Amino acid sequence: MSELEKTYSSKDAESKWYKIWEEGKYFRPRKGKVDESFCIVMPPPNVTGQLHMGHALDITTQDALIRYKRMKGYETLFIPGMDHAGISTQAVVEKQVWKEEKKSRHDFTRQEFLDKIWKWKEEYGGIIKHQQRSMGASPDWDYFMFTMDPESHVAVNKCFVHLYNEGLIYRDNRLVNWDPVLQSAISDAEVEFENVQGNFYHIHYKVKGSDELLEVATTRPETMLGDTAIAVNPEDSRWKHLIGKTAIVPICNREVPIIADDYVALEKGTGCLKVTPGHDFNDFEIGKRHNLPVINILNLDGTLNGEGLEWEGQKCHKARKDICKRLEELGHLVAVKKHIHSVGHGDRSKHIIEPMLSKQWFLTTNDMAAKAVENVENDTTKFYPKSWENTYFSYLRSPRDWCLSRQLWWGHQIPVFYCKNDHTFASETIPEECPECSTKEFTQDPDVLDTWFSSGLWPLTTLGWPNKERMEQKGFDTFYPTSVLVTGYDIIFFWVARMMMMGLKEENKVPFDKVYIHAIVRDKQGRKMSKSLGNGIDPLEMIKEYGTDALRFTLAAGSGYNRNLNLDPEKIAGYRNFINKIWNAFRFIHPFLEEGEASLPKNLDHHEKWILSQLNLTAASMNESMEDFRFDDACSDIYAFVYDKFCSWFIELSKNILYGEDETKKANRISVLKYCFKKLVALLHPFAPYITEELWANLKNEDEDLLIISDFPGAQDDLNFPEDLEKMDKFIEVVTKIRNLRSSVNISPKEMVDIHLFLSDKNLENYYKDSIVSFTELGKVKELHIGGDKPKKSIFAATTHTEVFLPLEGVIDIDDQIKRIKKEIEKTDKDYSKVKSKLDNEKFMGSAPAEVVSGVKEKAQGLEKKLESLKKNLTMFEN
C-alpha cells in the first residue's frame, strides 16, 4: 500500500465518492434485509436560493437518517425538490428586467413575462440543487421535482377543484393583508409585527346639531377620510346620550352615525372610536354588525385614491402630515402624544402592510384543521420533541380561513373560469365550454395560488399523486405515509399544518408518521443569521476550509431537542480535528492490515474483550439515539469511543504487540483492530460519509460492497465482557494516578520510574501482575512492585481500591506533598460524610429502595478505605 498523507484531504474524497455513489445508483431505493420502507421528502428550497446553514442542517439530519436506515436494510427513499417561491422569484426577475430593460412587468403580456421567469429559472435558478450535492446528500435525483412541473400542476388543480366542488373554497370581498410593494394579498403568517415609534393624534369631531365635541384618538389620522361611524361603548355614561346622533368627520365633512358597540373599551384611548371598515380589521367587523358602508381610500400601490381629496396620489405617511396640519388649522387637532405601537410589515417586502378590501379566494379550514389536530392528539403523527405539538395545536385549534389567492403572475393560476353569461366554475383542465350554458367564451381567474398550496401537497405530488400509473411507478403505496418530516419550527404553521390538512383530505392518511423539529442555526452570539447583519456563515466556505464531513458532524453534534444551534467556525475546526484523528488512527494500523484476518480471532485477550465491549456499548447507544433523533448523543458516543477508548487506550496498548515478535498475538490484535475500525467507520458513516467510505475501501473484503449500503452495527450480546470492563476501569484509574504523580513533580514523560502498589484484593493483584507490560507502556513504569515494604522517600496517591507509591531519589518537597494529600482528604471527606449521614439516617434506611441503600453502602466502603489510606500515609509524611 502507498504512503498516506499526515493530514486527511477532504476534497479528494468528496469529489471521488459522490460520483461513484451517484453513478452507481446507490441513492435509489432497494429492498434490503428489513422488509420495511423509509422515506423522507426534502423540504424544497426556493429556486432563488443559495445554500445557507439552515439548508445545511436540514440536509445533514435528513441525510444522516436516510444513510442510517439504508445501512439498516430499509428500502430507503430521499426525495429532492425545489419550490417556485411565487413572490420572491417574481420579485427577483422583475428587478432584473428593470435593471436591464428599464421595464416593469406591466410592459409585457402575462405570457411574455412568464417566459422571462422560466428563462431565468433555466439559467440561474436551481444553483442550490448543485450545492446540495456538496453536502453529501444522498437523495434519488430521479425523483427530483419542481413545484411548477406539469405533474405538480395536475395535483394542484385536482385538489383545488375537489375542494371547490365540496364548497370549501369560496370567493369573498374582505379585508386582507395587502402588500403595496408586491401589490398582492399575503397571508397572516407572512406579516411580521414590529414596534414602531408613532403618535396618538387626538381629534375633535363635531356632533351635528349640538355644540358637543367627540374626542377620538388614532395613530392613523389619514384614515379618517374613510370613517363611516363613531362608536362608543353602550355603557359609557359620558357618551350614552349621543348614541343615535350624527357626527361630522372633519375635512371631508361626512355625516356619520354615532353607534354603540361592545367592542369599544371604556378605559382605552378616549372611549370614542372612529370606525374605518375599509382599513382596519376590527372596524370591518364592527361595520358588518352595523351595516356601515365601507369606503376604500387607497390605491393598490398604497397611495390615496379619489377619496383622498386633494391628497390623491400621495403616500399615506406623507398625506398624514398635511392632514394633521389642516386639522390644526381647523382647530380639530387637540393633542399629539408619542406612542409606540406594533405595525405589520411584509416579511418579503419589509413594507408596511395595509388592511385592504379586495376580492379573494378563501379555503374554509375548520374541518380539515380538526382532523389534523386529531391525528396528532392520537399519536398517528408524533412530534419530536413533543413540545412542538403545542405550536401546531395553537394554530390549528383556532384556524382562520386560508386566503389562497395572490395577485401575482408566477405560480399556479387559479383554475376557476367565468363565462360571459356570468357562470363561475372550476375545472382541472382548460375547459371546452361552460358546463352550464355551453358558451365557449370565458376567462380564467387571473390570480395565482399561494405558494404553500402546492407545498402542502408535496408529499403526495412527489410520489406521483394523483396519476395512478405514476403512483405505481414511484412506489406511492410503499412510501406514503412518509416516515419522517424534518424541518425548523418556523414553518410549522406554513407547511407542516398544511401538509397534514391536505394529506388527510385527499388520501385520508397523514403525510408522515413523525415530525422532527430541528433547531434554527444562529451565529455564535445567538443572533439569527441574516444578510443585513452580515453574520452569515457560508456552508460552502466552511466545506472548502474544513470539509463536508466536519461541517456535517458539527451540525449533527449540535442537533437534539434544542431550539437554537449557535454555530461558531471554531467548532467546525474542532470536529475537523476529530475527522483527522480518525485518519491518523487509520495510518497507524494501515501498514499491518494485510497480516490480519477478516473475522475476529477465537481467543480474545483482556484488552480485546474490553474494546469489543466498549464498541458494543457504543453501537447499542447510537442505535437508540438515532431512533429518537438525538444526533447530539449519537455524535458524542462515537466521538468518545474514538478518542477515549480506541485511540487513547487500545491503540496505545497495541503498539507493544504490533512491534513485538509474537506472531499469533500480533495477527490476533491486527484482526481486532481491523474489526473495530470497520465498525466504527460504519457507525460514523451517517454523519461523515466521505472519510468513512474512503477508509472502508481500504478495510473491506473483496466481496463486500461500498459502506453506503453495508450494515450499520447493532448491539451483539456475545460481545459483552463485563468483567473485563470492570478490571480495565481500575487499570485506567491507577495509570492515571501514576501519571498524575509524575506530573505533580515534573518527571519527564520519557523517564522510567518504579511504582509500588498496595491493595487487599488478591484477584486484582494478579491482574496487575499480568499487566506489567501495560503499566510500562502507558505509565512508563520501570519496575512494578506489589505489596512488601512501603518505599521511604516517595510520593503517594490513593484510589478506593489501590494505593500508589512513586519512590523518589532526589529532594522531595514534603510540604507540597502534604498539601496535596490534605486537599485530597478534604475532598474525599466531604463525599464520605455525605454518604455516611445517609446511612446514619434511619428514615433513609427505612424508606429508600434497597438498591439505592446498597449502592450508598458500597460507595461508603470505598471512600472509607480511601480516606483511611490517605490519613495513614499523611501521618507517615508528616513524620
Add this chain to the structure above:
RNA sequence: UGGACCGUAGCUCAGUGGGAGAGCACUACCUUGACACGGUAGGGGUCGACAGUUCAAUCCUGUCCGGUCCAACCA
C-alpha cells in the same frame, strides 16, 4: 395582556428524585516511531432566587426575577 419554552463551568449545551457532565476555550508540562488538526495532567459551577412536597430536590409543585418565541392589543 395571555400562552409556550428556557435559565447548569468563560462560551455552547446535555442530564438525572439518591455520587454535578461533555465539547470548545483556559493553565502547566511534553516535538514519545498514527496524529501539534497531537499527547498527558489540571483549574473552574450555591445547577436563576425564594418557599413547599420528600428520608432525600439541580430534577417535582408554587411564587418571583430574567430571557426567547408565539398570539393579542395595534382607538
